[in-house]
Amino acid sequence: MQAVMTVEAIKAAEQHWAQRQGGETWSLMLKAGQAVARHARRHWPSAHRVLILAGRGNNGGDGYVAATELLSAGLAVDVLAPAGEPRSGSDAQRAQQRFQQRNGTLVDRFDAQQPWDLIIDAGLGTGHQGVLKAPWPALFEQVRALQVPVLAVDVPSGLDASTGQADGAALPATRTLSFIACKPGLLTGDGPGLVGLLLLDSLGVEADAEPFGHFLDDAPAWPPRPANGHKGRFGQVAVLGGAPGFTGAGLLAARAALAAGAGRVVWHTDGSGVQAALATQPELMTAAPDASAQGTLVLGPGLGLGSAADSLYQRYLNPETQGVLDADGLTWLSQQTQIPVMPHWVLTPHPGEAGRLLGCDSAAIQADRCRAALALAERYQSVVVLKGAGSVVAWNGELRFVHPGTAAMATPGMGDTLAGLIAALMAQGQSPDQAAQTGAWWHAYLAWQLAQHQRVVLATDVIAAIARADQYSG
Structure with missing residues (x-):
């Protein structure tokens, strides 16, 4: 588990490090640039001609240092500074002068005919917010057209490292080498689609501030299954969802709960649901929609908002x-003037549902997904999984970033599957926050693994993979 720090906290850590070095920051830039060069040679050993895009600030300075290191290693290196020279008297200017003193080449334009093997993006770094300004958008369009590997320095240019929002012209990276600590924007929102493979080098700098959150970079453990276990030891899940016309939502949640190891799963459904269960998953038990539900509940997928559903929401959403709570259940919750107390519940909204719960639109949620998740968790005193690219889990002021997943899983029923998976983990004894983290991580990771071999991943594909999860743990 890696600490995730805000951009401001990382800047403060750099300042504290510099104070301990007598106010000198040059050696930190040397470390960063040398790390970039080292990673470039390690991951692209056959690259002989490199183009480095250098901005005017410290990110560009890291690029100039990397250029000098690669030049010394015998590579052909060009540096393009599209926004102009570094600021006078800065470490970045010193890095540029050092590169020129080694007879490094500064090019004045992007030449698509050059046979570059690797492009290093040392353009904008963590200081970027908002819309990209000229000349960057046109340049990045040319770079993308080359289809040459890109190594981003600290953060892909055009990505807001704090929020995960990105300009549409941002430059996607093949790999991103981030420094000191992971930043929130690399792990959620547009970040996962831009960073490629994320690497981290602390540069020997320790951030003393309290982490903003933590990134689960290793697989969370499944609940243990003792050798003498029986189904009675693994809990019961009751699925209240899948009204006529939306039967599949309840069925997917119930099947996911079974695959995740719940001892018994009871799906509260009508006659058509009973037939569907018998045909596709005979291990499921069924009960009438209004029968008393026991165990850990999945409430809302395909349940609707009519009077029958309303009575179920009012009956079961309480402190005991x-x-x-997912799908229609979240819509119902957003319509309540009095907020029910639900300390043992996990809410799993997508950005649109999260917007309804907070009284805003989905664009406002996506503008800062982390803050939105934390606000929801505080408002409802529950655990929240804010779904989407780079799902985040929030509760009681805590924040976790899980596996970023893949666009291949943007298919119907994925949320229903996640709800059943989390409920099964709770039924087996994991706390709501543990179950949310474990479920969200594995849900995204298994889909990502499947996407290595198929263009689109369906909810039923993930359900099958849940039961075989150990095969995907490599």
């Missing part, structure tokens, strides 16, 4: 019950 535990479960996962």
Whole structure:
């Protein structure tokens, strides 16, 4: 588990490090640039001609240092500074002068005919916010057209390292080498689609501030299954969802709960649901929609908002019950003037549902997904999984970033599957926050693994993979 720090906290850590060095920051830039060169040679050993895009600030300075190191290693290196010279008297200017003193080549334009093997993006770094300004958008369009590997320095240019929002012209990286600590924007929102493979080098700098959150870079453990276990030891899940016309939502949640190891799964459904269960998953138990539900609940997928559904929401959303509230259940919750107390519940909204719960639109949620998730968790005193690229889990002021997943999983029923998976983990004894982290991580990771071999991943594909999860743990 890696600490995730805000951009401001990382800047403060750099300042504290410099103070301990007598106010000198040059050696830190040397470390960063040398790390970039080292990673470039390690991951692209056959690259002989490199183009470095250098901005005017410290990110560009790191690029100039990397250029000098690669030049010394015998590579052909060109540096393009599209926004102009570094600021006078800065470390970046010193790095540029050092590169020129080694007879490094500064080019004045982007030449698409050059046979570059690697492009290093040392353009904008963590200081970027908002819309990219000229000359960057046109340049990045030319770079993308080359289809040459890109190594981003600290953060892909055009990505807001704090929020995960990105300009549409941002430059996607093949790999991103981030420094000191992971930044929130690399792990959620547009970040996962831009960073490529994320690497981290602390540069020997310790950030003393309290982490903003933590990134689960290793697989969370599944609940243990003792050798003498029986189904009665692994809990019960009750799925209340899948009204007529939306039967599949309840069925997917119930099947996911079974695949995740719940001892018994009871799907509260009508006659058509009973037939569907018998045909596709005979291990499921069924009960009438209004029968008393026991165990960990999945409430909302395909349940609707009519009077029958309303009575179920009012009946089960209280401090004594535990479960996962999803889909129609979240819409119902957003319409309530009095907020029910649900300390043992996990809410799993997508950005649109999160917007309804907070009284805003999905664009406002996406503008700062981390803050939105934390606000929802505080408002409802529950655990929140804000779904989407780079899902985040929030509760009681805590924040976790899980596996970023893949666009291949943008298919119907994925949320229903996640709800059933989390509920099964809760039924087996994991706390709501543990179950949310474990479920969200594995849900994204398994889909990502499947996407290595198929263009589109369906919810039923993930359900099958959940039961075989150990095969995907490499």
